[in-house]
Amino acid sequence: MQRKTVSSSNIASIGYDAEHQILEVEFSQGSVYRYFNIPQSLYQGLMSASSHGNYFDKYIKKSGFTYKQIA
Numbered sequence: 001m002q003r004k005t006v007s008s009s010n011i012a013s014i015g016y017d018a019e020h021q022i023l024e025v026e027f028s029q030g031s032v033y034r035y036f037n038i039p040q041s042l043y044q045g046l047m048s049a050s051s052h053g054n055y056f057d058k059y060i061k062k063s064g065f066t067y068k069q070i071a
Contacts, residue, residue: 032071
């Protein structure tokens with residue numbers, strides 16, 4: 001999955017697989033996580049948010065989506 005670099009203090013890049021609804025997030029410290037069953041609308045909101053980190057924390061991390069660390 002290709003990720004796009006974002007301007008954020010704690011997120012380095014974000015990728016999305018629309019077919020499988022998988023969100024991939026690379027954090028600034030180097031770890032990479034995949035989040036599952038993420039609607040495309042949430043991905044679009046994340047990419048257009050004024051603060052990627054705040055949006056991610058509020059709507060994805062704290063929403064209890066299943067995730068897996070891959071790096």
